[in-house]
Amino acid sequence: MRVTRRSLAALPALIPALASAQPAWPTRPVTLVVPWAAGGGADTVTRFFAQGLERELGQPVNVVNRTGGNGITGHAAIANAAPDGYTIGTGTSEFVNFRVLGLADFGAENLDLLSRLATIPAGVTVQASAPWRDFQAFAAALKEGRRGQLTGSGVGPGGSWHLAAAGMTRALGLEADRIRWIPSVGGAPALQDLVAGGLGVFTGSPVEAQSLAAAGRVRVLAVMAEARMTTYPEVPTLRECGLDWVYANWFALVGPRGIPAPVRAALLAAAERAHARTDVQEPMRARGIVPVWDGPEGFARFAAGFGQTSAVLLRELGLAKA
Template identity: 85%
Template sequence: MMQRRHLLGAAGLLAAPAVAWAQVWPTRPVTLLVPWAAGGGADTVTRIFAQGLERELGQPVNIVNRTGGNGITGHAAIAHAAADGYTIGTGTSEFVNFRTLGLADFGPETLDLLSRLATIPAGVTVQAQGPWRDFAGFAAALREARRGQITGSGVGTGGSWHLAAAGMCRALGLEADRIRWIPSNGGAPALQDLVAGGIGVFTGSPIEAQSLAAAGRVRVLAIMGEARLSTMPEVPTMREAGLAWSYANWFSLVAPRGIPAPVRTALLAAAARAHARAEVQEQMRARGIVPVWDGPEAFAGFVAGFGETSTALLRELGLARA
């Protein structure tokens, strides 16, 4: 009996710090790192979500943009932060491909994958004064054009919107690199290049192109999502246009690996409640962003499938280094 009591007492002492962690966290502001610049898709999703997270935690959530290295700098900062629950981050699809592209020894296992937060579908956007009035016309021109004759942009080489273009070309029965990719620092400069006639197509988010479309300077021909955008209901999906291809960039909640289990549990519960708040859902949908909360297990499975698809496309593009 004495031995049993001794063991129970020891177990209680070992469990006490874990219980204390859960009871006191958070006692100070939480930092949420974003690997991309302010004003972009990742930043927008993060700021909307952070409003709900602040209310659920009862502490400020400070957003810090850590840019550079095609997303490597910010993602690495998240992975290397103290694993205490006070520094978390927004992960974007690029971190899945860092190793494949030979950019860094960094993969999904480097981070604690908590959940997706949102998706933003790709699209096909062209000059308003150009010859293509609908996706069928653009697809026909792409089939007839020489390899590389039509140029596209929206992100750096091998990035999300480049993969969207490559997958679309493959779905049309063409080479993955039928569209010659012109790297850019984001959607805004790429769209300006499109308006100026420097590129033929922008395969980034139609949301970024919305103001230019409203001004009659560009035309969005199709959405690569599973459903039409509420903010652009007149634009058909690619599936409606007859092509079995969809692609959406995604944004997720990630953290350093090794956060104490009680804190991780509390963080996940608060984040799920924050994501489900009406004002968070409404603000995302009002911008054409699709809210998603799938949790750690489903998110890990999604990432594995995404990695297989993106690696195959990067190999066809001749960009895979690993």
């Protein structure tokens, strides 16, 4: 084909026509993968966000729980999905630590970090029939008991709620592994174990314990937040109890690397609009979930700093392999 000045002059008019010939995204349902069990904190955040995203996209957004391997199964499913924008997921703090824990050669660089969606503070939740009426009594029992006497759960070894427990016991002047950790695929099953008497403490989110607390089956002794939670206004923070320890888990929108730039831009724009919707933010806040949107650059900086802090605790627990 001979290129002439006339053909070059026609290009600006031709480009919009070519672009319009490409199918718009999305033209079919989008899958949102959650690496943890239904009913837990990650699942709760995801389902609120998915409702808003569905309205913004005008396509169904199907939430799929892919549990197993301390979160590896679900995170790997997101990372290995076709990079076409139709399979994305909720990343949780665990993926930052997979390599340090020696669980998988997997880290933040394996995912497209789009933005954090929310944070949820950890707490100290016990069975309603437990002898501790407040955190001070619980802390005294931890100090008086032997190492490993009290069991805790909420996630796999080295996961978010395990780090919450480790940081709390270190702040008490005890060993990081003072609480013997029982692996779990998520907060919901761990809470059922707590109610059944198989666990001593749940250091996951009080958000996950809300219905059980309302039913009088568990008792939240303290929250690891900067301030009291609106959903538990009567429950003190650890700092109010004299302990300098704060911990919050985080949940983020991630995808496989290599999503085409136009699709990624459309996804980010729709996701940001969905996150800002009142019908997404209000239900989160009503449950003690703190909505966060920091975008790709802000999230990448946060994840790097979080990984450094977590590595210190993992070494204290004797779990670091790298």
